[in-house]
Amino acid sequence: MYGYDIFHEDLMNGLINAVRGGVNAHAYIFEGDSGLNVENAARLFAAALTCVNAEIAPCGSCPSCVEAKADTNPDIIFSKPDRDRKTIGAKNMRALEADVSTKPFAARRKVYVFTDASIITEEAQNAFLKTLEEPPEYAAFIIVTENADLLLETIRSRCVIVHFPAVSENEVRKYISEKYPQESDRLDFLAKYCAGIPKRADDIISDESFETLRKSALDRLPMLLTRRGDDIFELQSYVEENKDDFARILGFWMSFLRDVLLLQTDAASGIINVDKRDALRRICAAYDPKKTVSMLDALATAQKMFARYVSPKAVTYWLAL
Numbered sequence: 001m002y003g004y005d006i007f008h009e010d011l012m013n014g015l016i017n018a019v020r021g022g023v024n025a026h027a028y029i030f031e032g033d034s035g036l037n038v039e040n041a042a043r044l045f046a047a048a049l050t051c052v053n054a055e056i057a058p059c060g061s062c063p064s065c066v067e068a069k070a071d072t073n074p075d076i077i078f079s080k081p082d083r084d085r086k087t088i089g090a091k092n093m094r095a096l097e098a099d100v101s102t103k104p105f106a107a108r109r110k111v112y113v114f115t116d117a118s119i120i121t122e123e124a125q126n127a128f129l130k131t132l133e134e135p136p137e138y139a140a141f142i143i144v145t146e147n148a149d150l151l152l153e154t155i156r157s158r159c160v161i162v163h164f165p166a167v168s169e170n171e172v173r174k175y176i177s178e179k180y181p182q183e184s185d186r187l188d189f190l191a192k193y194c195a196g197i198p199k200r201a202d203d204i205i206s207d208e209s210f211e212t213l214r215k216s217a218l219d220r221l222p223m224l225l226t227r228r229g230d231d232i233f234e235l236q237s238y239v240e241e242n243k244d245d246f247a248r249i250l251g252f253w254m255s256f257l258r259d260v261l262l263l264q265t266d267a268a269s270g271i272i273n274v275d276k277r278d279a280l281r282r283i284c285a286a287y288d289p290k291k292t293v294s295m296l297d298a299l300a301t302a303q304k305m306f307a308r309y310v311s312p313k314a315v316t317y318w319l320a321l
């Protein structure tokens with residue numbers, strides 16, 4: 001859309017039309033999964049806000065639009081941490097406050113884009129509040145985040161929150177089949193597994209260990225359900241060998257077991273691991289749905305335990321028992 005790689009054309013058209021009609025706020029929160037190209041949506045919106053031809057913004061041909069596309073527009077400022085830091089602190093915000101008071105170079109407006117709200121410290125948010133309360137007429141702010149709740153309520157309440165939802169399975173399918181024609185064999189699986197976040201496919205496809213790990217996790221799933229001493233021992237050594245991937249292993253088990261439950265309850269159309277249907281059916285036949293449900297609960301608890309630094313081996317032992 002306008003040469004920006006984004007997934008939410010309708011939503012962006014709505015926002016852009018408002019800008020053309022002169023209806024715009026000073027501050028926006030763009031909330032959505034990073035796999036949805038929300039940052040590109042923010043770049044496009046910044047171009048629309050700064051374009052000198054307001055009624056057809058972003059016109060695509062004025063200097064402001066051309067520079068916006070190349071990320072060289074001096075009136076679109078991407079807020080970044082200092083080089084030796086990982087967060088945006090109060091010091092950065094005070095510098096921003098000083099910068100806001102100088103007028104745009106050439107554009108209609110001066111737009112500040114925060115590409116990741118999770119790195120803005122609470123102190124910085126408090127420092128930002130003053131700017132946000134009384135910005136000059138030409139200033140606009142776009143805060144990109146996966147979760148608006150990470151921001152202080154005082155910030156949120158002063159921004160228009162635009163939520164970028166997951167897209168349809170069909171749209172994910174289109175994205176994958178256009179970008180990765182060689183993946184036609186596992187297209188069905190990928191389109192479902194990405195759960196509406198197209199760019200998750202990029203991570204999976206570029207990760208050569210994904211399928212190996214997924215298969216090894218599936219092979220060991222029955223062991224998790226048997227509670228036999230030998231199996232528990234074998235499982236523990238498996239997770240020990242793959243301890244860096246334990247979060248993903250738990251995720252795979254969760255996804256497989258959900259599918260098993262769907263098969264057991266005659267809701268097979270909802271399954272994600274469509275390419276592993278036979279293996280799932282075998283597991284499904286050997287255990288009853290009650291057991292599947294209790295194991296799913298246990299897996300959810302296991303994920304929490306692991307997040308609290310319980311070792312993979314200990315979590316697996318607890319799970320198997």
Ligand SMILES: [Zn+2]
Nearest residue numbers: 051059062065
């Ligand atoms: Zn323009």
